[in-house]
Amino acid sequence: xxxxxxxxxxxxxxxxxxxxxxxxxxRQYGTPLxxxxxxxxxxxxxxxxxxxxxxxxxxxxxxxxxxxxxIAMIQLIEEExxxxxxxxxxxxxxxxxxxxxxxxxxxxxxxxxAEEITMALDYGIGCFVVDNFHEMNLLQSLCERxxxxxxxxxxxxxxxxxxxxxxxxxxxxxxxxxxxxxxxQAQEALNHALNNQSLHLMGLHCHIGSQIFETTGFIKAAxxxxxxxxxxHEEYQFTSExxxxxxxxGIRYTKEDTPIAPSNYVEDIxxxxxxxxxxxxxxxxEIWIEPGRSLVGDAGTTLYxxxxxxxxxxxxxxxxxxGGMSDNIxxxxxxxxxxxxxxxxxxxxxxxxxxxxxxxxxxxxxxIWDLPIAQASPGDILAVFCTGAxxxxxxxxxxxxxxxxVVFVENxxxxxxxxxxxxxxxxxxxxxxxxxx
Ligand SMILES: Cc1ncc(COP(=O)(O)O)c(C=O)c1O
Ligand SMILES: N[C@@H](CCCC[NH3+])C(=O)O
Numbered sequence: 001x002x003x004x005x006x007x008x009x010x011x012x013x014x015x016x017x018x019x020x021x022x023x024x025x026x027r028q029y030g031t032p033l034x035x036x037x038x039x040x041x042x043x044x045x046x047x048x049x050x051x052x053x054x055x056x057x058x059x060x061x062x063x064x065x066x067x068x069x070x071i072a073m074i075q076l077i078e079e080e081x082x083x084x085x086x087x088x089x090x091x092x093x094x095x096x097x098x099x100x101x102x103x104x105x106x107x108x109x110x111x112x113x114a115e116e117i118t119m120a121l122d123y124g125i126g127c128f129v130v131d132n133f134h135e136m137n138l139l140q141s142l143c144e145r146x147x148x149x150x151x152x153x154x155x156x157x158x159x160x161x162x163x164x165x166x167x168x169x170x171x172x173x174x175x176x177x178x179x180x181x182x183x184x185q186a187q188e189a190l191n192h193a194l195n196n197q198s199l200h201l202m203g204l205h206c207h208i209g210s211q212i213f214e215t216t217g218f219i220k221a222a223x224x225x226x227x228x229x230x231x232x233h234e235e236y237q238f239t240s241e242x243x244x245x246x247x248x249x250g251i252r253y254t255k256e257d258t259p260i261a262p263s264n265y266v267e268d269i270x271x272x273x274x275x276x277x278x279x280x281x282x283x284x285x286e287i288w289i290e291p292g293r294s295l296v297g298d299a300g301t302t303l304y305x306x307x308x309x310x311x312x313x314x315x316x317x318x319x320x321x322x323g324g325m326s327d328n329i330x331x332x333x334x335x336x337x338x339x340x341x342x343x344x345x346x347x348x349x350x351x352x353x354x355x356x357x358x359x360x361x362x363x364x365x366x367x368i369w370d371l372p373i374a375q376a377s378p379g380d381i382l383a384v385f386c387t388g389a390x391x392x393x394x395x396x397x398x399x400x401x402x403x404x405x406v407v408f409v410e411n412x413x414x415x416x417x418x419x420x421x422x423x424x425x426x427x428x429x430x431x432x433x434x435x436x437x
Contacts, residue, residue, distance in 0.1 A: 005040030018409030032323035064292030074098035143198035207246025300388020324358015348374035
């Protein structure tokens with residue numbers, strides 16, 4: 001049994017997180033329920049920050065809030081002194097409502113609308129990560145109209161094939177994101193930005209993908225960007241104030257996953273960046289990174305109540321829970337793997353093998369195939385680990401299933417940070433037939 005963060009078993013033999021009994025949580029808040037181990041999020045945040053401090057490198061660690069965004073989550077990130085990456089008007093609005101300092105917000109996205117850009121300019125955010133020429137022109141004209149100047153990074157695709165699922169690859173040449181670094185697009189973007197009074201070009205950004213275990217891809221991407229920076233320094237006297245290396249650091253979901261510690265990712269990559277910048281005779285820029293999954297992924301656990309069972313003789317046993325692809329679409333979307341235990345007896349011998357089915361009307365709604373598990377009965381609580389990133393964030397109302405609640409636990413206390421949706425909530429945007437609005 002692999003216990004993450006502050007997880008443990010108490011004297012009743014129940015799984016605890018943040019010194020709170022998960023069975024009590026299930027009873028009090030209902031299931032499905034996302035439970036976040038706040039101490040583990042703090043530990044991860046501090047780990048990233050302190051590594052940069054130890055290396056003597058000026059840095060911004062921007063939490064990629066797409067992994068999990070809520071008012072409380074953003075406030076926690078602010079408490080830990082990180083910056084924030086947002087990718088939509090909704091994430092930006094959440095951040096502002098959470099009281100997050102606009103100057104430490106970086107705005108991403110491959111198709112930001114005029115409304116979103118206007119909103120970001122009005123809030124006075126710190127940086128736009130410009131993805132394409134359409135956005136560059138739009139941003140420029142909106143800045144001119146408002147008589148303001150925007151700080152920008154240019155997002156480049158360095159042509160790196162990281163080893164991860166195809167759907168979460170982003171740095172390869174054939175990608176919808178960013179300016180190609182090698183076919184002249186990035187240079188054209190640089191020229192455009194440098195010749196524009198409304199834009200202040202701070203540097204380059206790249207993000208090669210997600211759930212990556214090796215540092216080689218990050219280092220190769222950095223090498224390609226540094227090579228370009230050296231060429232542009234010579235040709236345009238352009239000095240990059242910032243080099244943003246994106247996020248993508250992998251985490252352990254199952255025993256097959258072998259990530260390195262977050263601090264080691266940073267040490268390895270930054271060591272090489274320093275060396276390469278020195279080799280090219282360039283000043284070390286401020287380094288920005290954007291971890292999402294590695295800050296919150298293993299801090300999240302989903303609690304479900306076990307319901308029906310179906311035996312397919314000589315083939316398998318299906319055990320159904322009261323959630324599924326509506327609260328965790330990752331197995332269906334990426335063939336993602338998870339581990340789980342029965343939370344009321346995490347230490348019990350796992351002598352059975354079952355497959356955990358969701359309750360959606362979809363054969364593909366399977367959370368875990370062939371899970372070794374203790375004897376389970378209806379009413380037992382199943383805890384699925386590592387659902388903290390892209391779990392709630394990608395939750396949906398398929399089959400009109402209401403989205404679960406989210407609680408934060410820390411030092412023996414639990415607090416509700418997102419309420420459970422109700423059936424009434426599901427109707428709040430509906431307009432009855434023949435009624436005009
Ligand atoms: C631009 C960018 N930055 C950061 C992230 C966060 O990635 P992860 O959650 O893998 O750290 C993503 C998502 O892959 C991204 O697209
Ligand atoms: N949502 C994806 C990762 C995409 C990250 C955003 N660029 C996942 O669950 O793994």
